[in-house]
Amino acid sequence: MEEYAIELQGVTKSFGSVLANDHVNLTLKKGEILAILGENGSGKTTLMNMLSGIYFPDEGTIRINGKEVVIRSPRDAFELGIGMVHQHFKLINVFTAAENIILGLEGKNILSRRDMEKEVAEKIRQIAEKYGFDIDPYQKVYNMSVSQKQTVEIIKIIYRGADIFILDEPTAVLTPQETKKLFAVLRNMQEAGKSIIIITHKLNEVLEISDRVAILRKGKSIREIRTSGAVAEFLTEMMFEGKTFLDINRSEPEDRGVRISMEGVSVRAADGVLKLDNVSFKVSAGEILGVAGISGSGQKELVEAIAGLQKAETGKIVYYPPEGEAKLLSSMAPSEISKTGVKLAFVPEDRLGMGLVGSMDLTDNMMLRSYNEGKGFFADRRAPRELAEDVVKKLEVVTPGVNTPVRRLSGGNVQKVLVGREIASSPTVLMVAYPARGLDVSSAYTIYNLLNEQKEAGAAVICVGEDLDVLLELCDRIMVLSGGKLTGIVDARSASKEDIGMLMIGEGMKQ
Amino acid sequence: MELIITFIQKAIGQGIAILFGATGEIATEKSGNLNLGIPGIMYMGGISGLMGSFFYELGHQNPSPGVGALIAVVCTLVASALGGLIYSVLTITLRANQNVVGLALTTFGTGFGNFFGGSISKLAGGVGQISVMTTASAFQKKLPGLSELPVIGPVFFSYGFLTYLSIVLSVLMFLFLNRTRMGLNLRAVGEDPATADAAGINVSAYKYAATISGAAIAGLGGLYFVMEYLGGTWTNNGFGDRGWLAIALVILALWNPLSAVWGSIVFGGLYIIYIYIPGLNRAAQELYKMLPYLVTIIVLVITSKRNKEEKQPPASLGSSYFREER
Numbered sequence: 001m002e003e004y005a006i007e008l009q010g011v012t013k014s015f016g017s018v019l020a021n022d023h024v025n026l027t028l029k030k031g032e033i034l035a036i037l038g039e040n041g042s043g044k045t046t047l048m049n050m051l052s053g054i055y056f057p058d059e060g061t062i063r064i065n066g067k068e069v070v071i072r073s074p075r076d077a078f079e080l081g082i083g084m085v086h087q088h089f090k091l092i093n094v095f096t097a098a099e100n101i102i103l104g105l106e107g108k109n110i111l112s113r114r115d116m117e118k119e120v121a122e123k124i125r126q127i128a129e130k131y132g133f134d135i136d137p138y139q140k141v142y143n144m145s146v147s148q149k150q151t152v153e154i155i156k157i158i159y160r161g162a163d164i165f166i167l168d169e170p171t172a173v174l175t176p177q178e179t180k181k182l183f184a185v186l187r188n189m190q191e192a193g194k195s196i197i198i199i200t201h202k203l204n205e206v207l208e209i210s211d212r213v214a215i216l217r218k219g220k221s222i223r224e225i226r227t228s229g230a231v232a233e234f235l236t237e238m239m240f241e242g243k244t245f246l247d248i249n250r251s252e253p254e255d256r257g258v259r260i261s262m263e264g265v266s267v268r269a270a271d272g273v274l275k276l277d278n279v280s281f282k283v284s285a286g287e288i289l290g291v292a293g294i295s296g297s298g299q300k301e302l303v304e305a306i307a308g309l310q311k312a313e314t315g316k317i318v319y320y321p322p323e324g325e326a327k328l329l330s331s332m333a334p335s336e337i338s339k340t341g342v343k344l345a346f347v348p349e350d351r352l353g354m355g356l357v358g359s360m361d362l363t364d365n366m367m368l369r370s371y372n373e374g375k376g377f378f379a380d381r382r383a384p385r386e387l388a389e390d391v392v393k394k395l396e397v398v399t400p401g402v403n404t405p406v407r408r409l410s411g412g413n414v415q416k417v418l419v420g421r422e423i424a425s426s427p428t429v430l431m432v433a434y435p436a437r438g439l440d441v442s443s444a445y446t447i448y449n450l451l452n453e454q455k456e457a458g459a460a461v462i463c464v465g466e467d468l469d470v471l472l473e474l475c476d477r478i479m480v481l482s483g484g485k486l487t488g489i490v491d492a493r494s495a496s497k498e499d500i501g502m503l504m505i506g507e508g509m510k511q
Numbered sequence: 512m513e514l515i516i517t518f519i520q521k522a523i524g525q526g527i528a529i530l531f532g533a534t535g536e537i538a539t540e541k542s543g544n545l546n547l548g549i550p551g552i553m554y555m556g557g558i559s560g561l562m563g564s565f566f567y568e569l570g571h572q573n574p575s576p577g578v579g580a581l582i583a584v585v586c587t588l589v590a591s592a593l594g595g596l597i598y599s600v601l602t603i604t605l606r607a608n609q610n611v612v613g614l615a616l617t618t619f620g621t622g623f624g625n626f627f628g629g630s631i632s633k634l635a636g637g638v639g640q641i642s643v644m645t646t647a648s649a650f651q652k653k654l655p656g657l658s659e660l661p662v663i664g665p666v667f668f669s670y671g672f673l674t675y676l677s678i679v680l681s682v683l684m685f686l687f688l689n690r691t692r693m694g695l696n697l698r699a700v701g702e703d704p705a706t707a708d709a710a711g712i713n714v715s716a717y718k719y720a721a722t723i724s725g726a727a728i729a730g731l732g733g734l735y736f737v738m739e740y741l742g743g744t745w746t747n748n749g750f751g752d753r754g755w756l757a758i759a760l761v762i763l764a765l766w767n768p769l770s771a772v773w774g775s776i777v778f779g780g781l782y783i784i785y786i787y788i789p790g791l792n793r794a795a796q797e798l799y800k801m802l803p804y805l806v807t808i809i810v811l812v813i814t815s816k817r818n819k820e821e822k823q824p825p826a827s828l829g830s831s832y833f834r835e836e837r
Binding site: 052054055056073074075078084086090091092093094095099102103104105107108109110111112140142156 | 690691692693695696698699702703705706707708709710711712713820821823826834835
């Protein structure tokens with residue numbers, strides 16, 4: 001019995017009428033790295049939240065190190081030595097790294113500067129050195145990059161003396177280099193005898209880092225297997241049993257003429273920083289143009305400038321409709337631009353932040369696009385309702401009905417609703433940012449194929465992405481931004497990941 | 512010169528009630544609770560202290576000032592903490608809307624004050640007849656010796672003990688928030704309760720403790736007004752809009768109790784400056800009374816322009832927390 005760090009038996013949790021976990025069994029051996037795989041909404045995060053004390057299970061038993069336990073609160077969890085890095089970091093922005101790390105811990109009540117340095121900062125530096133982290137204990141969280149924040153989260157758990165680690169999609173927001181660093185740290189931790197659970201959608205990462213894989217489907221545990229014997233195809237098959245598997249069907253682009261041309265556009269953010277620096281490019285109907293770059297390189301500003309949400313300081317953006325005269329978008333209001341058929345589906349880091357209203361139901365969210373259509377005093381609810389039902393059916397959104405508030409849906413399903421709505425308006429220019437962020441493989445492919453359909457139907461598609469493998473498979477051309485400058489446009493069929501990586505760090509065009 | 516000294520004295524006199532309110536509200540807001548019931552709670556605190564000492568003096572031949580003051584302070588703390596408790600139960604446990612509860616509490620508290628104020632006025636024999644002179648004398652007792660010094664005496668040492676207590680409380684509040692583990696935890700609760708919860712902090716306990724003790728501190732502002740400022744009497748609605756000024760002061764001070772100390776004196780000065788400007792008619796006086804609010808708006812505009820993270824309100828201010836929310 002001693003060899004298991006965690007044993008879950010028959011753990012069940014439901015939210016209202018949605019059964020998130022249905023009698024799940026799971027084991028984690030001491031000193032191993034276990035990957036948990038599953039589709040969106042298959043209950044991975046819910047299951048882990050029960051281990052970390054956020055949710056309380058309806059049924060089932062949890063054993064930690066062989067002893068049966070009840071975890072009522074996050075405090076109980078960390079007293080049992082369980083620490084979790086959540087998908088959305090649990091850090092206080094205005095605090096320093098050190099302050100975040102000692103948050104909630106017992107100890108001397110008075111915190112003098114000297115004690116902070118001698119006891120806290122020193123210990124943090126020791127941990128950092130031992131496992132190979134890079135951290136400044138006095139840096140404020142709001143000044144940190146995503147990977148630095150993640151470092152703080154992991155150190156926070158080590159500092160508390162945890163020996164069981166749960167990481168919920170830790171690589172979703174990291175660059176390939178940062179992921180490598182994280183994996184090196186995880187291996188160091190494993191060598192130090194820690195047990196680790198990692199949730200991820202990326203199969204190659206599962207194969208690279210884990211010893212065993214556990215698969216969840218629709219809230220049920222399906223199987224646990226040794227990673228060494230598993231191949232990617234086998235795993236996906238287990239996850240989506242009964243579903244036909246899909247490739248991205250990339251068709252040859254047909255040149256149907258330029259839709260948007262951007263000439264020397266610069267955009268300055270509210271705080272005066274130049275976010276987009278003299279960018280010029282063209283995108284044609286019937287192609288997918290990918291936009292790559294390290295996060296915060298101006299991707300957001302690029303699509304927002306086209307949608308009219310950001311004012312271009314210099315330069316002009318011209319739209320060439322299929323018929324009729326060219327229009328100067330850079331001088332139009334967002335609502336006018338939207339009417340010309342230029343649509344933006346932006347999936348922000350917090351999926352509800354932009355585009356959807358969490359407390360409104362699916363129908364109302366569809367109406368956000370169409371509320372000002374029609375002549376009567378009362379809004380037309382029938383059309384958006386049909387649209388909502390259509391999106392639910394076509395994209396397989398898991399929801400009790402179209403009258404459910406969007407906030408109740410799981411992250412991936414929220415995203416399907418958002419992208420589905422934008423595509424439904426049959427745009428001439430479709431801009432999507434991170435359309436598959438955090439989605440499982442099958443949902444992601446559903447969305448990629450929708451983009452392909454739009455391309456074949458003659459739309460110009462601009463896709464801001466973070467997964468280079470996907471961009472290379474999906475797009476026809478990829479433009480790369482670095483620090484707001486356009487560093488190059490490559491042909492997605494012939495370019496390699498390394499080429500794009502070089503452009504991303506601003507090394508210039510390789511001819 | 513004399514005029515300036517009097518002005519400073521009066522400004523401080525006006526400011527102290529506001530400072531108590533602001534210090535209490537800062538503690539409350541740092542836990543993420545926007546308690547708009549503070550103006551009402553200050554009324555409750557004021558009238559309860561007055562009632563306690565009134566009945567004490569009524570029942571004794573030779574009331575002692577010290578005992579009277581003690582009774583007044585205890586009554587005030589209990590009544591205003593009770594106000595804070597009502598607010599806490601409704602917003603933290605039952606997760607009612609904070610603004611609605613706060614405004615209701617202010618309406619309730621003002622009515623509570625005026626009702627009991629009117630009632631004991633009747634007992635005392637008529638409007639303006641309440642007087643707890645003995646108790647008030649304890650509150651108005653100046654520092655012997657020091658207060659007789661020229662200039663320095665009247666400016667710094669001519670006040671009762673509540674004045675000094677208010678400043679000491681603000682400094683202690685600052686040290687608590689910024690130099691202690693519990694203060695760190697409390698600020699975390701106000702910034703992001705989910706994070707605090709995940710770090711093992713008992714979010715509800717912190718919210719209750721901060722809101723109730725914040726209300727108790729604010730209640731002392733009402734007591735200060737009734738005892739030291741008015742000298743132990745009551746007029747309905749006499750406390751006026753000082754409670755709202757306290758909430759405005761929290762914003763002016765950018766949630767820093769130390770800034771609230773000088774801010775309260777500035778507010779006090781602005782509040783009464785119309786008396787010291789000769790030749791103002793009624794209409795102009797009312798305009799001058801707007802000055803504290805005007806200054807608050809200007810500070811808000813400037814700080815939101817500068818956009819510095821530390822100077823922002825607690826991030827979860829005004830929202831309730833439920834762990835299993837999704």
